[in-house]
Amino acid sequence: MGSGSWRRHEEFDRKTLKIEGFVYVWSSKSNEFSRKWVNLNDEIITFSKEKGSYVPLYGSISKHFKLVFEDLLTLEMIIECFNNKGKLKNWKFKFNNQAEFLQWSEICQKITRPKWDDRILSKTCKCCEKKFTTFLRQHHCRKCGAAVCKWHSTTRISLPELGYFKKVRICQNCADFIK
Ligand SMILES: [Zn+2]
Ligand SMILES: [Zn+2]
Structure with a gap:
């Protein structure tokens, strides 16, 4: 076992979930898109007028990050999250080209994925409360993180809204809910 590999718990390091660039952001006040430098870092979005200007026009700190809409044809996507005043808001983005759209889409889908239950602290199954052992191993639901x-x-x-295009494991609670 390589050093540190046993520690790896999530399927990826959430610190890698970041992207920035010029994006057209819809303003419901002026009813038009305006070009902004947008920085997305895990669940935190900041907007500024220009690259390198780190005075955020809006700071959006989210505990509820969700990619609610995306359309490859119009190159538009809508992100739902809390703004810096604690209000749930939608941000509509439009991209210059498909390549940019797909890069942002992939990062947003991964940010939307639930954080997995802590491996060490979760000692029992969320559904049956049986204790995990060497013989009853712990798994994680890709939909809710349990x-x-x-x-x-x-x-x-498959959970395409979370960027899982192949079939992945979900828990009994989520399976019942979907049915
Ligand atoms: Zn169980
Ligand atoms: Zn679940």
Whole structure:
């Protein structure tokens, strides 16, 4: 076992979930798109007038980051999250080209994924409360992040809104909810 590999818990390091660049941001006040330098760093979005200007026009700190709409044809996407006043808001972005759109889309989908239940602290299955052991291993639901046993995570589905295009493991609670 390589050093540190046992520590790796999430499927990726959330610190890598960042992107920045010029994006057209819709303003409902002026009813038009305006070009802004947008920095997205995990769940924090800042907007500024120009590159390198780190005075944010809006700071949006989210505990509820969601990519609610995306359209590759119009190159538009809508992100839902809390703004710096604690209000749930939608941000509509428009991109210059498909390549940029796809880069941002991939990062946004990954940010939308739930954080996994802590591996060490989660000692029992969320569904049946059986204790995890060497023989009853802990797994994680890709839809809600819950730690569950293999018997309560038998369903596999794709979750394209979270960037899972192949089938992935979900828990029994999420499977029941979808049905
Ligand atoms: Zn279980
Ligand atoms: Zn779940």
